[in-house]
Amino acid sequence: MRNHEVTFIVDPVLSGDEIKATAKSYGELLVKEGAKIINTDEMGLRQLAYPIKRRTTGIYYCIEFNNASKPDLISNVELAMRRDERIMRFLTVALDKYGIKYNEDKRNGKIGKAKKKISIAAQAAKAKEPVKKAAPKPKPTPPPVEAKKEEEE
Amino acid sequence: MASRDDIKFLSNPNIGQNRKKYCRFRKFGIKYIDYKDPDFLLQFVNEQGKILPRRISGNSLKYQRKVSTAIKRCRHLAMMPYVTDLLK
Numbered sequence: 001m002r003n004h005e006v007t008f009i010v011d012p013v014l015s016g017d018e019i020k021a022t023a024k025s026y027g028e029l030l031v032k033e034g035a036k037i038i039n040t041d042e043m044g045l046r047q048l049a050y051p052i053k054r055r056t057t058g059i060y061y062c063i064e065f066n067n068a069s070k071p072d073l074i075s076n077v078e079l080a081m082r083r084d085e086r087i088m089r090f091l092t093v094a095l096d097k098y099g100i101k102y103n104e105d106k107r108n109g110k111i112g113k114a115k116k117k118i119s120i121a122a123q124a125a126k127a128k129e130p131v132k133k134a135a136p137k138p139k140p141t142p143p144p145v146e147a148k149k150e151e152e153e
Numbered sequence: 154m155a156s157r158d159d160i161k162f163l164s165n166p167n168i169g170q171n172r173k174k175y176c177r178f179r180k181f182g183i184k185y186i187d188y189k190d191p192d193f194l195l196q197f198v199n200e201q202g203k204i205l206p207r208r209i210s211g212n213s214l215k216y217q218r219k220v221s222t223a224i225k226r227c228r229h230l231a232m233m234p235y236v237t238d239l240l241k
Contacts, residue, residue: 007189008229043189049234058231062189091230098184146169 002067003038004074005102008081008090012045013074022086023061033073035065039107052088064095064103068131164168174211178219186219188226191233199223 008026010019027040043060054059067073074092081090095103166234177183187193197210197220204224227233 004178009230046232048231049191049228049237050231052231060230085229089230091226093188093226102185102187 001069003064003095004035004067005062005095005099005103006060006077006090006092008061009048009052011053011086011088012055012057012059014086018086019059019104020054022084023063026061026077026081027063028070029077030063030065030073033076034068034070035073036068038064038066039103040059040064055088058088103123176211176213176216178216179213183216186216186223188223189230191234192229193226194220194224194233200238202234207218 006026010022012019014022023042027037028038030037030131041062041064045059046058048056078092081087093099099141104133165204178186183228197205197212199205204221207214219225224233228235
């Protein structure tokens with residue numbers, strides 16, 4: 001039960017709905033092959049860092065799926081992508097447990113797009129902080145107050 | 154007249170040592186480097202788009218390898234250039 005993630009770039013020349021159709025067709029192909037799709041993420045139109053096939057922009061899609069231990073699933077999907085000229089480039093990556101956790105965090109918004117490091121740092125710091133804060137603070141403040149009240153009564 | 158000791162402490166003694174470099178992945182507990190996030194990876198690349206060596210980026214070996222694979226994947230997906238000038 002390995003998690004994989006395929007990221008691919010669709011040729012921007014096509015019309016809007018055809019682009020969505022290509023992305024959806026690969027989702028269905030994956031499901032037909034027996035994979036369970038966890039998430040399809042559309043990163044949308046982006047400027048390419050260098051021209052691919054004389055195009056300088058591309059629409060990025062990223063499908064995260066769970067491979068039901070069918071060995072040739074990945075090769076089938078990649079074969080289809082190689083044949084399809086609407087896909088300019090694709091990259092399939094296996095995800096380790098940190099990758100899976102990262103994608104989940106990103107989905108439920110724990111990791112902001114820009115402040116990826118800081119928010120993770122905040123996450124990590126928060127985990128450490130309560131331990132430190134809880135210990136010292138409560139002890140000093142409450143006891144003196146009670147002591148005074150008792151004396152007055 | 155200023156004696157020798159005053160002169161000795163005139164300049165701040167530890168200007169010379171620069172700050173201690175640390176591996177930001179271990180310090181902040183980052184476990185996964187996303188290859189789809191170029192603006193984070195740009196910090197590990199110099200102006201020409203080449204990957205910075207460990208002695209400059211201060212990463213530990215384990216995370217430097219992860220950073221370099223992530224950068225190479227990012228370049229493959231054309232989110233980062235292979236070579237350019239004045240990247241930053």
